[in-house]
Amino acid sequence: MARSEVPASVADAVGPVVDSADLVLEDLEFLVQGKQTIVRVTVDLPDHKHGAVSLESIAQVSRELSKTLDAVRSLDPDYTLEVSSPGTSRPLTQxxxxxxxxxxxxxxxxxxxxxxxxxxxxxxxxxxxxxxxxxxxxxxxxxxxxxxxxxxxxxxSDSDFVDIAGTDSDRTQDSED
Structure with a gap:
């Protein structure tokens, strides 16, 4: 797949959406192969936050980016948007x-x-x-x-993790009668 220069209209649209989500735009790729266009956005947490970008944050910024990019006239309306975080394999360069x-x-x-x-x-x-x-x-x-x-x-240990779905103590095991 050929990586093309990111059109200014796409870059101009992506930056403010990522900023408003309190995330950092780590990378922006624009890939074109034949009729297929992919906009690949990599986001990270700002320096003052610890941990990893949550799936909820990825989903939220994805929805906002999709709405914003749909309004970019120069972008093929059949584009594919991919939003992710860098992960552990990212080289440390900055x-x-x-x-x-x-x-x-x-x-x-x-x-x-x-x-x-x-x-x-x-x-x-x-x-x-x-x-x-x-x-x-x-x-x-x-x-x-x-x-x-x-x-x-x-x-x-279990205490190092946060239960995001609710507490385990509310669950009961089925008993056989």
């Missing part, structure tokens, strides 16, 4: 990416070829601070990605 991943284990390759995997403990003045390595200038990092830690997930 200071805000590092800030959003404080406390996570990060696999880092420096410009000089050095490679290490350490916990990110702070981000200050365009520097990433790692647990034992200390301060590393973000501009000296060639590639960085979050390492998924399954052992940390296993160590989590």
């Amino acid at each position: 200071e805000r990416h590092f800030r959003r991943n404080l406390g996570r284990l990060v696999d880092v390759r420096l410009m000089d070829g050095t490679r290490f995997t350490e916990r990110l403990v702070d981000v200050e003045d365009a520097n990433a601070v790692f647990e034992t390595r200390g301060i590393v200038e973000i501009s000296s990092i060639r590639k960085a990605r979050v390492e998924v830690e399954l052992s940390r997930a296993e160590a989590a």
Whole structure:
């Protein structure tokens, strides 16, 4: 699928909708293949928020973007809209990416070829601070990605999670008579 330059009318329409949802526009792609047009929008939480973008937020901004893009005359009316969040496989390329991943284990390759995997403990003045390595200038990092830690997930207790559908204590088990 060919990635085309994002038409200004699409970019101008997407930005304000994402901003009004209190999200950050991480990426905007415009893909065209034959008669098929895809507008792919990637959103993230702003720096001051922790956690991940909720499915509810994705759905809400998706609905608003769809309404807004339907009014863009230069966009093929049969376009497909895809809205997502970056996920853990996203490369960390900006200071805000590092800030959003404080406390996570990060696999880092420096410009000089050095490679290490350490916990990110702070981000200050365009520097990433790692647990034992200390301060590393973000501009000296060639590639960085979050390492998924399954052992940390296993160590989590039920109290670490929020029940979004209601409390489990309200549920009863069926009994056999």
